[in-house]
Amino acid sequence: MSRYTVAFAGNPNTGKSTLFNLLTGMRQHTGNWAGKTVVTAEGQFTHKDHTYLAVDLPGTYSLYSNSADEEAARDYIIFEQPDVTLVVLDATSLERNLNLALQVLEITGRAVVCINLIDEARRLGIDINLKRIAKRLGVPVTAISARGRIGIDELLDQIERVATGEFRAEPLKITYNDEIEQGIAELIPMVEQTVGARYPARWIALRLLDGDHSLLASLKAHMGRKDIHVSEEVASHGITACH
Ligand SMILES: Nc1nc2c(ncn2[C@@H]2O[C@H](COP(=O)(O)OP(=O)(O)OP(=O)(O)O)[C@@H](O)[C@H]2O)c(=O)[nH]1
Ligand SMILES: [Mg+2]
Numbered sequence: 001m002s003r004y005t006v007a008f009a010g011n012p013n014t015g016k017s018t019l020f021n022l023l024t025g026m027r028q029h030t031g032n033w034a035g036k037t038v039v040t041a042e043g044q045f046t047h048k049d050h051t052y053l054a055v056d057l058p059g060t061y062s063l064y065s066n067s068a069d070e071e072a073a074r075d076y077i078i079f080e081q082p083d084v085t086l087v088v089l090d091a092t093s094l095e096r097n098l099n100l101a102l103q104v105l106e107i108t109g110r111a112v113v114c115i116n117l118i119d120e121a122r123r124l125g126i127d128i129n130l131k132r133i134a135k136r137l138g139v140p141v142t143a144i145s146a147r148g149r150i151g152i153d154e155l156l157d158q159i160e161r162v163a164t165g166e167f168r169a170e171p172l173k174i175t176y177n178d179e180i181e182q183g184i185a186e187l188i189p190m191v192e193q194t195v196g197a198r199y200p201a202r203w204i205a206l207r208l209l210d211g212d213h214s215l216l217a218s219l220k221a222h223m224g225r226k227d228i229h230v231s232e233e234v235a236s237h238g239i240t241a242c243h
Contacts, residue, residue, distance in 0.1 A: 003051045004163035005080070009073055009104060010088035011097050012036075012059030015116040019088060019146035020056040023156075028056055035059065040072060047156040050163065055082065061096075063103045064207075065214035074215070077107055078199060079222050083163045085111045091121035091128060091143065101137065102174060106203045109169035111139045112158050119145040138170035176206075183209045195219060 008016040012034030021028055024043030029036045041056040057076055058069035065071050077085055087104050089097035094115070101113050115121075115128060134141035140158035144151035161167035175181065187205035195204065199219075207215045 004083035005053045006084045007055045007082040008086050009057050014088045014090045015146040016088045075218050087113050089115050091115045091117045105171040107200050109171035113141040115143045118143040119148045
């Protein structure tokens, strides 16, 4: 029996902790306002033959290092490399919520998109084409109501398929304009040489082009002194390439 790690990511107030509590039997703080989960919580659940370590991350609108919460969520996904990143979306504001899903998919294809509050969406007459979204994103997409306990088994089956590698993701790749793509292409070999194959080189190159010093600091901290010098070269190149 294997144990897989599932990280719960998503915008604030999308029901991550409600789902986390339902699956793990724990009692993480929930409520109808944003920013309740401030410390990453861990709990365990079982589905069929496997045990899962669930990790409830703070809610974030992006992984762009705008706040300590975003850095914590980003660092967890990049450095802890969960077997599955579960992106919990609010069915009633999908457009805004999908932004974070796209960012996660730039980092990892080992993801499941879970559209929560489907009860509320139905009440409002919002019709969601799950198949089309799944096709575009290239990862499993399921609709649930964590509070109403709807769709949970199907969600767990999808988590299992990604965790075991049965599902082969083809995550949507965002193509940027020529200038940015050229910068990424120039940086990727340097990033790969510096951080190795373990980390998502394209995403790191993109963040460096954006001048993300916080990511650089985290990379340094996780990789030890040996790579600091090279990382700085990469960063200055990236930041110069941007201007
Ligand atoms: N109608 C409905 N409400 C839900 C559902 N799931 C969660 N909620 C409600 O949404 C609110 C936010 O839920 P939380 O679980 O605290 O959300 P969170 O994503 O952990 O929020 P942060 O920790 O702030 O990021 C609570 O009032 C929940 O009761 C659902 O499926 N349907
Ligand atoms: Mg929470």
